[in-house]
Amino acid sequence: MYLAHISEDGRMQSVKEHLENTAKMASDFAKPIHLEKHAYISGLLHDVGKYTDGFQKRLHGGAKVDHSTAGAMEAYKRRMLIESFCVAGHHSGLPNGGGRADIQGSSLNARIKRANKERLEPDKEWEREITLPECDACSNDLLELSYDIRMVYSCLVDADFLDTEQFMTGITDRGRDFDVTAMEAALKNYISPWYPAKTELNKLRCEILDHVISEGIKLKRGLYTLTVPTGGGKTVASLAFAIEHAKRNNLNRIIYVIPYTSIIEQTADIFREILGKERVLEHHSSVDYGEDEDSLFYSRATENWDMPVIVTTSVQFFESFYKNRSSSSRKLHNVANSVIVFDEAQMLPVPYMRPCILLLTELVRRYSASVVLCTATQPSLNKIIKELYPEYEHYELCPEEYYINDLFRRVTFEFDQTYSVEKLVSCLNNNEQYLCIVNSRAAAQLIYESMRGDGCFHLSTNMYPAHRKRVLNEIRQRLKKGMECKVVSTSLIEAGVDVDFPCVYRQISGLDSLLQAGGRCNREGKRNKTESIVHVFDLECGSPEMFSMQIAASKHVLEKYADITSKDAVSLYFEELFYLKGSNALDQNEIITQLKNNNLPFKDISDQFNLIENNTRTLYIDVNESDRLIEKARLGVAGKNDYRQLGQYGVNIYEYQYLKLKEHCAVDDLENGNCVLIDSSLYSDEVGLNLIFKNGEAIMI
Template identity: 40%
Template sequence: MGQRYYAHSLENEPEEKWQTVEAHLQQVAQLAKNFGADFEAGKWAEMAGRWHDVGKYSLEFQKRIGADIDANIELMRGRPDHSTAGAQHADAMSKQLGKFLAYPIAGHHAGLPNGQETSESCLFKRLKKVVPDWSACPEKILEPAALGMPPFAKGMAGKKAGKRIGFQASFFIRMLYSCLVDADFLDTEQFVNPEKADWRKGYPGLESLNEKLILYLNDLVKSAEPTHINKDRDKILRHCLDAAEKEPGLFSLTVPTGGGKTLSSLAFALKHALKYGLKRVIYVIPYTSIIEQNAAVFREILGDSAVLEHHSNFELKDEKDEDRRSRSAAENWDAPLVVTTNVQFFESLFHSRSSKCRKLHNIAKSVVILDEAQMLPVPFLRPCVETLRELSEFYSTSIVLCTATQPALSEEDLSWRLENVREIMPEPATLYEAFRRVNAEYVSKLSDEELAERLARHEQVLCVVNTRKHARLIYEKIKGDGCYHLSALMCPAHRSEKLAEIRQALDAGRPCRVISTQLIEAGVDIDFPVVYRSAAGIDSVAQAAGRCNREGRIREGGQVCVFMPEDGLPPGYFRQNAETAEIVMRHHDDMLSPDAVREYFETLYWRKGDDELDREEILKDLWEGAQRADFPFRTVAGKFNIIDKNGMDSVIVPFKTEPSGLIDEIEGTDKLGQMARKLQRYTVQIPKRVFYALEAASVIERVRNQFCVLINKDIYKDELGLCPEDPTFHESESLMT
C-alpha cells in the first residue's frame, strides 16, 4: 500500500480514522459548488474547493500533520505552506481568469491578499514562490472544468469594460472566497467536531415563519382600535404584500414614523422570498439599540429558533442548544432571519479575512431590508451603493430601502444613482400627510440659558443635542426631579434602565424632561408632546420628530423646535449637514415634507461631491487594479471602517456591581468569548486620549490582557454615566473607612 495523504488528523486516534486529502477536497468542492450555484458560479466555486488544499500532497505537510494536530493552520512559523500550490495551479490555467481562483485559494487561511505590493504575502509573489513538491496529487483532482464567464461579465464580449469592472471582479472574487472558506470550515468542523456541526440543524422554514407572521398580523388588525392611523397602517401592510409579487430587484419603502414599517417590510420579505425561491431575510439596522428592540419583537412572533441576532452587544445566555446554534449561525448567517448592523453587513462585504467573509455567499439569493436607509455611511456611500447594485443585478438579491426619509439614491442628477428602484407605497406624499403629527419650526440661535429656560416651562419635553458635552451642560442647568440625561457615556444596560424610567414617567403623566444625544432618535419607542432639536440634517430632525406626538394624541400636533446652539456646531459632518438643511428649509414651509427631504439629500450629495462619498478612494483602488486583476483586498479592508476603531477604546464600567466583582468574574472564567459578549452591555466607548488619561491616573485595570475595567466607580455616576474629566476625584463617602 502506497503513501496515504491526510488533510486532518484526530488527537489520540489512529491514522485509519483521519481524513484524507482527497475526501476533504471532494467534500469541500461539493459544498462550495452548492453555495456558488446561488449566483451562477457553481463550477467556479467547485474548482476553488477542489484545488484549495492540493499542497497537502507534499511530504513536508504529511510529516508535520503526524506531529501537529494544527498543521492545517499555516499562519505560524514552521507550518508548511499548503495553500500556494493550488493558487499556482489555478493561475497556470489562465493568466486573467485563473487569478479569480488563485486569490481565494491563496487566502483561505491568511485572508485575501493584495494583488501586488512589496510584501512577500501578496499574490504576485506567492505565484512565483517555490513550494514543497505536491506532485503526488492525482491527475483527476487537477483536471479543469469549463467555467464560463463570471456572471457579471456575461454579455460583455466585444464591449469596452466600464468603470465598474474593477469593483465587479473583486466582488466576485470575494464571493467565491466566501463559498470556499465556509465550505472548508464546515467540512473540517464535520470531521473534527461533529457535535458542533449538529448545532446548525433544525431551523424552521420560511413557510412556517410566514404563516406565524400572517396569523399575528391578522390578530393585530382585528384587535386594533378603528382609528385613522391604524387604518393607514393596515393599508401599508396590504401594499407591502401586493408588492411582494413583483420581480426581484431594488425596492423602496417610504413610510412615516409610526406607520408599522418594521413588520410590514418583514411581511413583504417573507412573501417575496417564498414566491421567488429566496433563502433568507436579512434585516440591516444602523443602531444596536434598534436591533435589540426589533429582534425581541421578531422572536416573540416567530420563535427564538428563527432569529439570528448578530451584533456586538448580543449576549448569549448559557450553553443551551439554541445559544450554540446562534453562535454557529453568526459565523456564516445560515439562519432564516438575520438581524444585523450596517457595520457588520457592509464591513464584511469589503473585508479580507475568512472569519468576516464566510457569511457573504448567504447574502446571495436573499431579501435584504435596509432599515433607516438614510443612515448609510456618507463617507462610504458610493461603495455601499455599488454593493447594493451588484447584489441586486447578479446575486439574486432583493434590496428594500426602508425609511421615513428616503436618501435620494435614485435621483437622475446623480451619475452613480441606483436605477429601477420601485417604490412600494403608491403615494408617499399622501401617506406623509396622513401620519403628520407635528409642527416643526426653526427658532434660530438659543443660548444655553435660553434653552434651559424654555425646557423648564414644559412638564414633558425632549431635547436632543449633537455632543455629549452639550448634553451634560444643559442637563446640569435643569437637573432636578423628573430630569434625565442620556448619552453614550452611559453603558447600554444603564441606558435601557433610564429609558424604562422615562417611559414610566411619561405614562404616569409625571414631569419628564430629557436631555439626550442623538442616540435616542432612531427606533426608540418614546412619545413626548414637545421636542427641541439642535440644528442637524433634515433626516436627523425627522428622527427626533418621530419621538414627538408619536401616537397622535395631540390633535393640533406636537411641537418640534430646531435651534442653533450658542457655540455653533462641531466641524465636519454635523456642520455640513446642518448648513445644507438650513438652505433647504428656506424653500419649504414644512421642513419635514417628502419634497424637502428629497431636496436635502440631493443638495447634500452635490455639496459633498463624489470624493467625499468615497473618502478612502476604494472604487478608484479597485478600478486601477482591474487591468491586471491586481486587487488590493487587504488595503481596502483596512480602509473600509464605518466606525473609526483606531480613535476609540472600550472601558467596562461597574454599573450595579463592584469593580472587584467584575475582575473576579473575568479572572475566574475560561470562556472569554462569552464573557466579552456579556460585558458589551456594560461597556463605554471613549476617545483614546481620554482612555490613556484614565490609565495614567491608575483608575483602569487591564485584566487578562483583553478587558479594561474602571476601578474608580466614583467617576461613573447614575445621572450621567462616565465622567472622566477628573479621574482622581472620589466622592467623600467613599473615602471614609
C-alpha cells in the same frame, strides 16, 4: 495516506476526503449565484499543500507550514484567477494581487513567485487522487471579478470550516430551514387582531400594510424604496413585504440591516414575537449570548448567517463584504438570493456612500438579491444608484397619498432662537414631560447637570448599553403612567426608538435628524397637532465640526420650504448635502477606483474600509454584572462569546482620552488592546462616563 486532520480522539480524515467534501459543499453554496464550478475547483485545490511531508509532520507536532500557497500556485498555472485568490487566502485573508515584479511581501504574485523559486510543490499523489474539471471563464470586468472572488471565497471558507468542524467536533446542528409558508402564517396570525381597524390612524396603517403585502406578492427581484411616515407601521409592513416577496421569488432568507444596536434589539424582539425565537438571529457586537447549548447555536449562526431572518448592523453588513478576513467573509454567499431591508436608509455612511450603494446594486444585478431602502425620510439616492446601475428604474412601494396624509402629520415644527444652556433649561422646565436632543455628549451632560432632579434622565453613548437599556425602560414606564419625565439625550434616541413625548426640543442638525426627532413626539397621535411642538433651536456653544455640512444643508432647505416634512424638502436636503460634500467625499478612500485596479488590492481595501472610527478603543465598566467576564478578560481566557456579553458593559473612548486615563492610573489594559475602568468615581449612574478627575481636571468628551 495523506491526512488533513487528526481529531483529539485519534480519528483521521484524509486530504482527499476533506477536499472532496469541501468542494461539494462550496459548489452547493454557489449554485444560486451560478459560480458553482469556481467554488468546486477552489474546494478541490485549497488544501493540496497538505500533500507534503512538512504538513504531515505538522499534524504530529512539527513546525507550522504554509499549506495554502501550493494550491494557489496550481490554480495560477492553469489560469484560474478566482481560484488562485481564494485558495491563497483561505486562512490568512484575501491578499492583494500585487505587481508582476513583486517578490517580497504577502501579495498573490509575490507568494507565487517565491513558491516557484523555492519549488514549493505538493506530492504528485494529489493529481492521482484529485481530478480537476475544466474551469469556467471569469468576468473581464475587474469590478465584477472582485465581487465574484469575494463570493467564491465565502463559499470556500464556509465549506472548509463546516467540514472541519463536523469531523473534529461532530457538530451538525447548524442553520434553520427557511419555511416561508409557516412565516407567512405566523405574520397573518400576528396582524389579524388589527382588522377591522378601530381608529382612523390604524385604518391608514392597515391600508399601507395591505398595499405593501400586495406589492410583495407581485414584484420580481429588484431594488425598491419603502417610504413610510413615522408611526405608519414601517417595521411590520417591511417584514410583510419581505416574506411575500421571498415566497414569490424563491429567496432564501430575510436580512435586516439597521444603523444602531438600540433599534436592532427593539426590531429583533418584534420579529421574535411574530415569527418565533427559533427563526431570528440578532447579530451585533453587543448581543448577549449565554453559555447554554441553545445560546451557543445562535453564537455559531453569526458566523455564516444560515438562518431565516437576520437582524444586524450596517457596520457588520458592509464590512463583511469589504474586509478580507475569512471569518468575516463566511456569510457573504448567504446574502445572495435574499431580501435585504435597509431600515433607516438615510443613515448610510456618507464617506462610504458610493461603495455601499455599488454593493447593493451588484447584489441585485448579479447575485439574485432584492434590496429595500426603507425609511421615513428617504434620501435622494436615485442619481447615485442610476450612475452605478444604469438600468435601474425607481419604484416606491408606498404610494405618496399615504405619505402626505394629514393623520401622519402629528407635530408642529417651530424654529426657536439660539439659547444659552441656562435659557434652554429655563424653557425646558415649563414642561412636565419633554425630550431634548443635542449634538454632543458634552452638551447633553452640561444640560442634564443644570436640570437634574426626580424624573430627569440623561442618555448618551457615555453610558454602557445595558445601562442605557435600563434607563430607557424607566423612561417608557414613566411616560406610560403620565409621570414627570424630563430627558436630555444625544441622537441615539431619535432613530427608531419607540418613545412618545408631548414635546421635543432638537438642536439644529441634518433635516433627517430633525424629522426623526419629530417621530418621538405625539407618536401615537393621541394629542392635537398644534399642541405637539418640536422646537428646533441652536446653542451658543454651537455643534461639533462634523455636523457643519448637515446644518448648512438644513438651513438651505429652511429658506425654501415652510413644510420641512415634504418629500421635496427631504429630496433637496440630501441633494444639497451631497453637493456640499462633493462626489469625492462619497467615496473618501477611493474604494471603487481600487476595485477596478488590475492588482485587485483586497487587503488594502480591507485596511481602508472602516465605517467606525478606528482611533477608539473600548473601556469596560466593572459592575456586579460584568465582573466575572472582566476577570476572564484579565486572565486572557475570555472567548468570543465572553467579549460579546462584555460588550453590554463597554463605552468607546478616543485615544487621547485613553492616554489621559492611563496618566491618572484610572485604567487597566487588556491583551486585546481594550481596557477596564478601575477608578469607579469616573462612572456615574446618572450620566455614565464622567471624565472629571478628583483634582478637578476634566477630559473633553
